[in-house]
Amino acid sequence: MRAILVLSLTMIFFGSELFAGGHSSTLQDVKARGKLRCVVTTGLPGFAAPDANGVWRGFDWDFCRATAAAVLGDANAVDPITSTGKTRFTKLNAGEGDVLWRNTTITFSRDVSVKLRFLGVNYYDGQGFMVNKSLGVSSAKELDGASVCIQTGTTTELNLADFFSSNNMSYEAVTIETNDEARQNYEAGRCDIYTTDASGLASTRSSLPNPNDHMVLPEIISKEPLGPAVRQGDDAWADIITWVLAATITAEELGVNSSNVDQMKNSNNPEIRRMLGTDGSQGAELGLSNDWAYQIIKQVGNYSEIFERNIGVNTPLGISRGLNALWTKGGLLYSPPFR
Numbered sequence: 001m002r003a004i005l006v007l008s009l010t011m012i013f014f015g016s017e018l019f020a021g022g023h024s025s026t027l028q029d030v031k032a033r034g035k036l037r038c039v040v041t042t043g044l045p046g047f048a049a050p051d052a053n054g055v056w057r058g059f060d061w062d063f064c065r066a067t068a069a070a071v072l073g074d075a076n077a078v079d080p081i082t083s084t085g086k087t088r089f090t091k092l093n094a095g096e097g098d099v100l101w102r103n104t105t106i107t108f109s110r111d112v113s114v115k116l117r118f119l120g121v122n123y124y125d126g127q128g129f130m131v132n133k134s135l136g137v138s139s140a141k142e143l144d145g146a147s148v149c150i151q152t153g154t155t156t157e158l159n160l161a162d163f164f165s166s167n168n169m170s171y172e173a174v175t176i177e178t179n180d181e182a183r184q185n186y187e188a189g190r191c192d193i194y195t196t197d198a199s200g201l202a203s204t205r206s207s208l209p210n211p212n213d214h215m216v217l218p219e220i221i222s223k224e225p226l227g228p229a230v231r232q233g234d235d236a237w238a239d240i241i242t243w244v245l246a247a248t249i250t251a252e253e254l255g256v257n258s259s260n261v262d263q264m265k266n267s268n269n270p271e272i273r274r275m276l277g278t279d280g281s282q283g284a285e286l287g288l289s290n291d292w293a294y295q296i297i298k299q300v301g302n303y304s305e306i307f308e309r310n311i312g313v314n315t316p317l318g319i320s321r322g323l324n325a326l327w328t329k330g331g332l333l334y335s336p337p338f339r
Helices: 002-022 025-033 059-072 088-093 108-112 155-166 179-187 198-206 235-253 270-276 282-286 292-299 303-310
Strands: 036-041 078-083 116-118 123-125 127-132 146-151 171-176 193-197 214-216 224-226 229-231
Touching: 025 036, 025 059, 025 235, 036 059, 036 088, 059 078, 059 235, 059 292, 059 303, 078 088, 088 116, 088 229, 108 116, 123 198, 127 155, 127 198, 146 155, 146 179, 155 171, 155 193, 171 179, 179 193, 179 198, 193 198, 198 214, 229 235, 235 270, 235 282, 235 292, 235 303, 270 292, 282 292
Parallel strands: 036 078, 146 171, 146 193
Antiparallel strands: 116 229, 123 224, 127 193, 127 214
């Protein structure tokens, strides 16, 4: 009996150690692998898509790169794990990816029932509608009887049904799984309208042969806070993703960018020095090198640089900051302090 008791206690002890170790296993796995596996879309220009040379670029992709810069010191040490609206959570929960940075709306059911942890908002969005100007409509309330291209496995399906029902209208759903499929069906005239997040509509419109022939209608019918997600039960890894996002926002708030970050390491502002690793031990507390945030800003940039480079007003998408401006400039972006 004593031997059995000792064996049982040993198993409990080591089992608890293994369980505790599991809370930091993602970080350990990424470091051991030397690559971050980032769950992204199958291709959404401006957000995450390969360019003509096969190099992935975009707003969401830059947050993948920022994570790799923080954890591995190399923003290019990232493998894309492509996913559709249906497969993104399955791939993350199955361990195929380490983190999801993929235009994904934070909802109650996804946070609680799908067993994900969402770690802040990196883009405030809302669902809209795009039509060909030849259709002759100026409002979504004129779309009774229209055929609608809509991605399955997304919040847009329920939002669409609610909007048409509340306005006593009917529609014919043309279901698709990827943005490319949506664009092809819309362009071929298999659906009258395409509905998704307004950012996705801007992306799709920019890739059409004649973007000016199409318009996004004025109605925004939902709140779509988009943000990164990780599996539940890995608090150490969740902390890292939370503060990767916070570092890009705080850097913009404090005027730190990829061009001046070297000089800013000697700033008189204690928060800047803490963030960049000159003072304090915040890196060690995250299990990272002390210059983790410096590497993000140096290699990828602050939030403004990421936004403007990929989707801003001087890009084909032409998106203004709007709600995604800093809180000090009338927007909703707000980061906890590095203290």
